[in-house]
Amino acid sequence: MNGATLPHSIGDLSVRTGVPVRTIRFYSDTGLLPPAHRTPAGYRRYGDASVGRLHLICVLRDLDVDLPTIRRVLDDGLSVAEVAAAQREATALRIRTLRLRQSVLRLVAERGSSPEETVLMHRLTHLTAEERKRLVADFVAGLAPGTSQARGAAVLGTALPVLPDDPSDAQLAAWVEIAELMADDGFRTRLAHGAFAAADETALPRVDSGKAAGLVSFTREAVAAARGAGIEPDSAEAAPVVDAVVARFAEVLGRPAGPGLREWMAREFEAGHDPVVERYWRLVWTVNDWQVVDGHLPFQPWLIQALGRP
Template identity: 65%
Template sequence: MNGTTPPHSIGSLSARTGIPVRTIRFYSDTGLLPPTHRTAAGHRRFDDAALQRLRTIGVLRELDVDLTTTRRVLDGDLLLAEVAAAHADAAELQIRALRMRLKVLRLIARRGATPEETTRMHRLTQLASDERRRLVADFLHGLDADAPAARNAAAALRTAVPDLPDDPSDAQLAAWMEIAELIADDDFRARLAHAALPPADEDAVPGAAPHTAADLVHQARQAVTAAMAAGTAPESDGAVPLVEAIVARFAAALGRPAGPELREWMARQFEVGHDPLVARYWRLVWTVNDWHVVPGHLPFQPWLIKALRTPRPGCTIAD
């Protein structure tokens, strides 16, 4: 510097950059920030180029770039753009992991999970995507070894395998956890193994002519689908006129009183092949896969069964 002493001491560098003196001294001792000059007393001095180098070091360290990589960037052995791209990818993975952690914590809080449930939830959410798929595949493979009805169920379930995305929403994560619990449940497997296939509309109303039965089921499906789309709960007062109208149509077609006995008989007919737990599984799959739920494509029978069996003032449920 034309014979002049570089202007910056370690203290000056610290004041200008906010980096502690001890850290700057470490950088200098390791050769990452060599002094530009030493005074007769051996004190280190640094020029403006060293000041800029220190600022670059500080930025890279704040971005979590390790010292070895930082040295290679400063020495020109690595392009900063390459390092930035690699660390951006790593940061994205860390952010994704933190988001998943946040969602798991929210789910634990909402459920009031026990320590055992929390351990299971954490383990299930840590599975890689291929491990999650294998978990479902093993469940379906087990169904194949059961009764013919179970094999039919497995074939249907294979048409829509739940696939949790890497960055799921809170609803998707909660749905995946419920699916994982269902497929680990022996009772759920048994219900699938012994489930009957739902009858065709024309066969769903014993005692009625095929075309009459088909019309009755079609009208019930349309009415219930509209109620489901409107968010009407089967136990609510809003469901009463709809259910009474459906029961009245069945009573007229079958020549039976529109009383509790008919309501229970109808509920039993609509139960065939429509296990509410299986219907719940399908809804969970739609949520995990972020599919648009079209009410007309979902089973209407569980809603109607619950509505038919909901006690109403002045209506005695048949035994």
């Protein structure tokens, strides 16, 4: 077939496909869409097969496939299905990156972060999985071995925060807060001594261990049941729960179930609870997407509020 019989000029190809002439010329010059013939005057002429080839090139470019890969497809060195599979993974990665960027921007806006905080937050959220793992491991390893902190380290090691590859906004915010806590040496000490809930027999140190174990166990179960029923500590429905707990304490300790006992109970349970440590564990649950179980929550804050303390 000579140039005279080839049906498409470069202008005609542009009209039929909607691709600008300069783009077609570029594809032709790079060898992706070579003309079937050139006229004596140097004009390009294309056959019908060029229409389909150009459509394929444009579709692949629209899917962000690079030119060398497109050349391999056109030369039958790579199938469209293989390209699609690879491009799908690359696109998923870009989407995760954009979501992470969006979450960081939202977090910075919500917290009103300073320039320094923004830089730190960006660094913390862009750590690799291995870098995050090492940061947490170094924090736990910093707890002094051979001391009471060693037990805290052992408990921490069983429930480490692991940020997923595609975190939600809540998970990302929780991870940033955990990392900030880990940078505080004072928090390390607090967490070492409060990494686990006190055993029932030690939660009331000034009470005989045999009596304390039963009292604390009864209290934990009562508060967990109230939480499970959706009872708020400052509501009228909380009164019977607190009355039952106070009555049990009065019976076991041989004390009047009056304001004095209530004040003593609130003071004792307040001393045995660290709200910052509780916050840490709630953040870990959020990062790991773990279900919050009422029985695993510290009972002290609910009971203290229900006893009438702020």
